[in-house]
Amino acid sequence: MTGKEEAYDIRSILGQMREEYWQALSEEEVQAREVLECLVFTLGGERFAFETQHACEVIRVPKLIRVPAVQTLIAGIFNLRGEITAAMDIRPMLGLAQPEIGAGGRVVVVKSEQFATGILVEAAHGVQGLCCDGFEPAMAGGAKRFVRGHFNEQDGSIILLDMEALLAAPEIVVGEG
Numbered sequence: 001m002t003g004k005e006e007a008y009d010i011r012s013i014l015g016q017m018r019e020e021y022w023q024a025l026s027e028e029e030v031q032a033r034e035v036l037e038c039l040v041f042t043l044g045g046e047r048f049a050f051e052t053q054h055a056c057e058v059i060r061v062p063k064l065i066r067v068p069a070v071q072t073l074i075a076g077i078f079n080l081r082g083e084i085t086a087a088m089d090i091r092p093m094l095g096l097a098q099p100e101i102g103a104g105g106r107v108v109v110v111k112s113e114q115f116a117t118g119i120l121v122e123a124a125h126g127v128q129g130l131c132c133d134g135f136e137p138a139m140a141g142g143a144k145r146f147v148r149g150h151f152n153e154q155d156g157s158i159i160l161l162d163m164e165a166l167l168a169a170p171e172i173v174v175g176e177g
Contacts, residue, residue, distance in 0.1 A: 035130065036132055037127060037129055038050060038051055038052060038158075039127055040124075040125040040128045040130075040158060041123060041124045043121055043122060044099070045096075045122070047159065048121075048158065048161055049151070050161045051163065052127055054111060055108060055109070057109045058124045060105075061087075061106065062107070064077065064087050065077050073089060073172070074087070074088055075087045075088060078107075086117050087107055087120055088117055088118065089120045090119055090120075090166065093171055101120055101121075104122065105120065105121065105122055108124060110163060112164070130151045130160075131151070134153065135150070135151050136152065145162075146161055146169070148161065148162045
């Protein structure tokens with residue numbers, strides 16, 4: 001072998017080693033940043049989210065039929081592909097303001113182990129990966145029983161709801177609230 005061939009081999013080996021090093025670092029960075037996939041929406045003028053595993057779909061607000069003698073939490077019922085589904089306004093449960101649900105309003109259909117229901121929201125912003133590095137747990141008490149905490153994002157705070165606690169609340173079940 002000549003000196004040029006040896007130098008070439010060393011450079012290619014060093015180049016390959018450098019690539020592997022930087023690739024390993026970027027893989028570690030991705031693994032270190034745990035991300036929670038959430039549906040982000042607006043309630044009471046604030047941004048909220050919950051994990052996508054609880055979401056079925058997001059639809060435009062359909063014609064809601066008021067049902068007499070049910071708690072005010074249920075804004076009405078609607079037909080969702082042959083299934084009668086309740087649309088709930090959970091803002092009072094969370095102690096939030098109740099601005100009018102306008103043209104941007106949506107119904108987020110969620111599911112629990114027992115049932116599926118719709119939650120009226122002022123706007124749906126879609127699915128977003130929220131970095132757990134910026135997560136702060138909530139303090140217990142009051143309406144906070146439905147809040148797991150909040151994410152500090154660049155464009156503001158996003159409150160993470162505890163959908164399991166919310167959907168298991170006695171206020172949600174017809175005849176118990």
